[in-house]
Structures are given as C-alpha cells and as structure tokens.
Amino acid sequence: MKSARSVKLDRRSLDWRAADVLREQILSGKLSPGQRVTETALASQLEVSRGTLRAALRALAHEGLIQQVAYTKWMLPEFSHADAWELYTLRGTLEGMAAGLAAEHRTKDCVATLEAAFDRLVAAVGSRKHTRVAETDIALHKTIVAITGHQRLIDQYRLLELQVRHYIISSNALIMDLNQIIAEHEPIVRAIIAGKPDRAERLAREHNAPEVARALEALAKERTAAPPPRPEQPKTKTGARSRVGGQREPVKANA
Amino acid sequence: MKSARSVKLDRRSLDWRAADVLREQILSGKLSPGQRVTETALASQLEVSRGTLRAALRALAHEGLIQQVAYTKWMLPEFSHADAWELYTLRGTLEGMAAGLAAEHRTKDCVATLEAAFDRLVAAVGSRKHTRVAETDIALHKTIVAITGHQRLIDQYRLLELQVRHYIISSNALIMDLNQIIAEHEPIVRAIIAGKPDRAERLAREHNAPEVARALEALAKERTAAPPPRPEQPKTKTGARSRVGGQREPVKANA
DNA sequence: GGATTGTCGATTGTCAACAATCGTCTTGAC
C-alpha cells in the first residue's frame, strides 16, 4: 500500500511532500518532545524555501504533531498523563463508533479487507517483532475505520491516530503482551463480521480501557506526589496565548 | 463573550485574522456551495498579500469549510445527504462522549456554567427568534463539550461543529420546532447535573437520531429515484486527486 | 543593589515577483 504506485510520479505540491517527510521524522522519534525547531534550519535541510516549509509546519500543527508560538518558535509537544487519558478515551469512542458502523454496513469486500488485515496482525505476532505488531495493529484499526465509508470519521480518526503514534514513540509506550494481542482483537473482528453492531462497538471501546485506566492511575499518583500542582509558573506575564490550542489545563483535577 | 476583552489588542498574525473573516463569511452564507473563489480576489478584498491569504485558506481547508483542487482552484463544498448522515452520526457520538464525561467530572463551576447556557437557550426560545435559538442551542452543546476539560475532544468537536453550521446554512436546514427544543435538551442537562454518565451519554446521542434518520430517508429516496447513481462523469481523465479528502464516495451504497 | 529601560541578534511574519500547471479555445488533419 506504500510503494505500489511507484511508477506514477508525485504530482502533489512541494509543501505536502515536505510535510510528509517531517511527519515521518516526528513519528519515527528523530525529534524529541519539547525540542525547538527553526524554519531556516529545516528549510535548508529539505532544500525548499522557508515559505514552503512554513506551509508544511502549519499542516503538521493542524495534525497536532507540532506546536507554534506566534512570532517566537515552533516546538515539539510534550505529553503528560492527561494527554494519554485524552488520547485513549477519544480513541475508544471513535473506534467504538467505527466498529459499530462497520458491523452494520459490512459488504463482502469489507469483510475480505478486514480479514486480510487481521491475518497480517496474526502473522506479525508470529514473527515476534514488536515494531511489526504495532504497525499491523494500527493498520487493523484503520481498516475498521476505513470500511465504514464515513469520510469524516476517517479524517478525525487519522488526526487522533497520528497523535497516538507520536505519544507512543515519545513515551516509549511500545510495551505490549504479544500473547494477548490476538485475543484482544479477534472478538472485535468477529463481531463485525457477524454483523453485531452493539457488541462490536462495546468491544472496540473497551479495547482502550486498560490504557485509560493506566493513565488515570498515573494521574492520581502524580497528584498525590506533588500536592500543589504548580511546579513552575511560565515567565510570560502577558496573556499571550499559544496559537494552537493554548496550553493544556490540568484536566479534571477537581472531580 | 465576544467583545469583552476589547482593551487587549489583537496580537495574532494576519493570516489568522484573515481566516476569521473568511470563516465568518462562509458561515454566514455569503458564499454559496460549489462557488469558486480565487486567491487574488480575496487577497485584494481583505487587503493582504496572496501568501498570507493562502495560509488562511489552508486553515479553513483543514476545518473542512473550503476545498482545494491542487494547481487549479479553491471552491466551497457542496453537501449531499451522505454528508448530513456523516455529520449527525459523528455529532451524536462526540456529544454522547462529552455528556458522559461531563456527568462524571462535573464541578460546581461546571454546573453553574451549564445551567447558565441552558437558561440562555430557554430565553432564546421565549424570544421566538429562530436565529438566536440556533445560536444558543449550539452554544449549549459547546458548553457541555467544554466542561469535560478534554482538550482534544473540544478541538475535534469544533471541527465538526463548524461543518454542521456550514451545512445548516447551505441547505436551509434551520427549520425547527421551537416548542420541542426545551424538552429535547432539558433531560440531557439534568442527567449531567445529576451525575448519571450513561443516561447523559445515551440521551445526547439520541438527540441527533432524528437528523440521522432524515438523512438516511433522503438517501434512500435519492437512490430509488436515480437507479444508476452516476449522473455525470468528471472530465478529468488523470487520476489526480483533490488534496483535501478527495471527492466523496456514495457512502454505504451497498449495505 | 534592584528595577526599569534601551539595544541587539535571532526568528517569525509579510510581501511581491517569478515559475509551473491547468482548463479552454483554436487550429488543423483526416
């Protein structure tokens, strides 16, 4: 699916291709969280003009892979436990919706695609290579989302998936139990193929529950360890807000 | 909430302010679906350079308010019944999640904010002004999303909400039963305040069910009316895809 | 000595000129 259409040359504009390269760099962990990047440096590295590179950076900002501080700098985001909670709760909801829709609107082609994706996951587990398992795992979930035909769900899931991958790379959260992987995914796939939307939705949603619980646990531990959750005040005295989403609040600190 | 901070001057860069103006123009229906817009015209209209305006257009494209055809044109999206189905199914899911989280993590401040938003909706209904009702309706849902403190949910809901507003304006779907509005929203608000996540989630989700049903009905009618759903073939013979999402498929046509 | 103000280098923001591409119209052959 990646280098299949190698004959057709890439007609997309430079900024999109630059964004692809940068996205790959970020998601492969070549740039570390909190690290600052400058437009001039990246532009000369990729051999494009600064304007073109700016457009690429902006696209990545919309995807949540980089943050911009107006007139000041670009920097890689840092992930907290609250971010993990956000990512996995949202993922559970979107994947649940996708699984439900997939079970409802499945066709012969859809089922075939889904089974192929699941088989690739099984093969990956057999190979005992964690990286390949992680890739095929994500690919399976993307397949479930794709066969819904729900373009807006596909788009929003992509935004989320990119951030999840970034989080996993950034926090070395690649640990997984290879023996559990199949058992976790098979029921979801079967429910979709069997055409049971409610069951598929519930299973897909619960699939993310362990990660959510882990994030909540870490959040609680963090809070008891540091009673006043204000380790340092930012130096800026003006109320100038970041352009992309602003700084994160200590989410749900007072429930 | 709009002109309260009038003393502080706007520090954001030009492209962001240009995006604000254009977004307002689109959401107020000044530009019609399918209409083509050219960078030069908009740039001279807003009195900014083309590069700056390009950045603004790109931001709107990420929000789904405009579409770009590479090397060719920018155009306003046209909404089909499939789009309505996508918008309201996704909205049901996200609002359901938000209502559930809000019921879980509610605080005194949250409840007060929520009640204030609901009171504004009641007042709007009392005024019998459809526009105001639509505004406060959306504001109430945004409030529910906001009090979750889930920044990524807030961001994704914003993307969706902008498109929903665009759809409503574009398709003159502003019709509503003023007498029903309160009865539809009050149970959701009460469930959140009462701290019943499951009930809040279910109610918020079902709140969008009528619109989903309407979209499905229209889709079915459309399909029986035109058996071969290929009214015209696009003229482009190359496989060049649109840069933003590509053309929409006749979603779930073969379930 | 402490706080305020001014200066400087670095970085981002904006612009206008130039290049590449697309859709359409014209032209010509068959």
Add this chain to the structure above:
DNA sequence: GTCAAGACGATTGTTGACAATCGACAATCC
C-alpha cells in the same frame, strides 16, 4: 464532422527579500 494536438490566458505554486516581533542581555537611573 470529429478528433487530436498545440497555444493561450488564468490561476495556483514557489521563492527570496524585507519588515515586525520576541527574548535576552546590557546600560541606566534611583
């Protein structure tokens, strides 16, 4: 008359230069 090839105009893509802004350090004042 129909089709294909080429030229043209319009529009988007890309670039390098210039302006605005920021953070940090230095100078100044009290």
